[in-house]
Amino acid sequence: MTIFLLFASLFALMLLRVPIAVALGLSSLGYILIEGLPAVVLPHNMIGGMDSFPLLAVPFFILAGALMNSAGITSRIFDFARSIVGWMHGGLGHVNIGASIIFAGMSGAAVADAGGLGAIEIRAMRDSGYDDDFSVGVTAASSTIGPIIPPSLPLVIFGVMASVSIGELFVAGIVPGLLMALSLMVMVWFYSRRRNYPRDTEFRLGNVWSTFKRAFLPLMTPVIIVGGIVSGAFTPTEAAVCAAAYAMCLGLFVYGTLNAKRLATAAMETIEMTASILLIVGAASVFAWILTSNQAAALFAKGLLSLTENKYLILLLITLVVLVVGLFMETIAAISILVPVLLPVTQQIGVDPVHLGIIVILNLMIGLLTPPVGMVLFVLSKVSNVPFERCVKATVPFLVPLVGVLLLLTFVPSLTLYLPEVLYRQ
Structure with a gap:
């Protein structure tokens, strides 16, 4: 009965538009008081949930993306993507997707992609005569590539919650991210043929080379991050620090576009976003502890396995559950609550936790494009x-x-697991 009250109070607070961290904390506190547990359980579990070395990667990846935006580096990325794929029908739509692939290797957050590149992309598409609906749609969809291709803030959180190698999760996201980009480019091509959208520019090797030179140093950011992690030169947390330091060096000393005001803005943006993420992680840790102590995961597993023992049907059911949760809950909170419940189920049916991580994150990225939460849509609006x-x-x-x-990806796990097996498991 108390578990029912826990969920009922959480959903009631969410419907009242109480911030998700506060809703999780208040519903958990209500359960603790009803059960007669000492109130100190709440701060104890919150601090325990945030006390994790890999979580240090979060503020530094956020800072790296904020510095890239503040330093005007996103325009160099956009111009380089334009020189490569702008010659196709609906050129700027393809450029939009290509720029998101590149920026994904720097920020790791869909909202940062939408806010940083989105303004540049939509303005350029408007100037070239593209419909606002098409421009906003492709910009929103392409921004979801960011948290799949490394580095990725949601994958860091998943790795912490599931005790899974963040390095494996990062390389596992490369093929799925490229598949997302390819599928979106097919969609753009289809739209462009129907609406007779123009080619944006002619393909010229000279143009590719000149824009590549301008974007070369920013393009080294994902090489440093992924290359360093895969080679074992540093951990994902250390890679985040290197990425932030590298972005700062580019803005301050190479391009000279970072001044004190922009640096302060990037720092405040990082502090604000990090504080909100860690508060959600802490509150969700208490909520997850309550579910675990009440064997909610075991009951959920028993319920699913009573319906079917078919691995792929269970994965499909889990996908539907995560999609529904993603409609109503912020990504970090959803990961923190779902992982302790879903992981035991998938372990029983032999699903690799790295595979589960990619499925869960992609599900939740789709949730960013759907109301009522739809953070990417709010930013683009x-x-x-x-x-x-x-x-x-x-x-x-x-x-x-x-x-x-x-x-x-759900039904062909080798697409996700091929690179981790080659790079980490031989």
């Missing part, structure tokens, strides 16, 4: 001055390729 409801409608067609990739 702000930067594009397009009403939120119209942003939702514009994004719906682009959910089709993303869901298709999700199902493909």
Whole structure:
């Protein structure tokens, strides 16, 4: 009965639009008081949930992305992507996706992609005569690539909660991220043929070379991060520190575009986002502890296995559960609550936790494109001055390729696990 009250109070607070961290904390506190447990259990578990070395990667990856945006480096990335794929029909749509792939290797956050590149991309597409609906839709969908291709803040959180190698999770996201990009480019090509969107530019090797030279140093960021982790030169946390230091050096000493005001803005953005993420992780840790102590995971596993023991049917059911949760809950909170419940089930049916991580994160990225939470849609509505409801409608067609990739990854685990097996498990 108390578990029912725990969930009922959480959903009631969410419906009242109470911040998710506060909702998790208050519902957990209510359970603790009803059960007669000492109130110190709440701060004890919150601090325990945040006391993790890998979580130190979070503020530094956020800082690296903020510095890249503040230093104007995103425009160099956009120009380079434009020189490579701008010659295709619907060129700027393909550029949008290509730039997201590159920026994914720097920020690791969908909202940072949408806020940083989104303003540049939508403005350029408007100037070239693209419909706002198409521009917003492709920008929103492409931003979800960021947390799949390394580095990735959600994968860091998943790795901490599931005690899984963050390095393996990072390399596991490379192929799925590229598949997402390919599927979205097919969608852009389809739209462009129907609406007769123009080619943005001619393909010229000279243009590719000149934009590559301008973007070369920023392009080294993902090489440093992924290369350093895979080679064993440093841990994901140390890679995050290196990425932030590298971005600062570029902005301050190489390009000279970072001044004291922009540096302070990037620092405040990092502090604000890190504080909100860690508060959610701490509150969700208490919630997860309550579920674990009440054997909610075991009951959930027993319920699923009573329906079917087929591995792929269970994965499909888990996908549906995570998709529904992603509609209503912020990504970090959803990961923190779902992992302790889902992991025991998937272990019983032989699903690799790295495979589970990619499935869960991609599910939750789709949730960022759907109301009522839809953080990416709120950001794009702000930067594009397009009403939120119209942003939702514009994004719906682009959910089709993303869901298709999700199902493909769910039922073909080798697409996710090939690189981790080659690089880590031989």
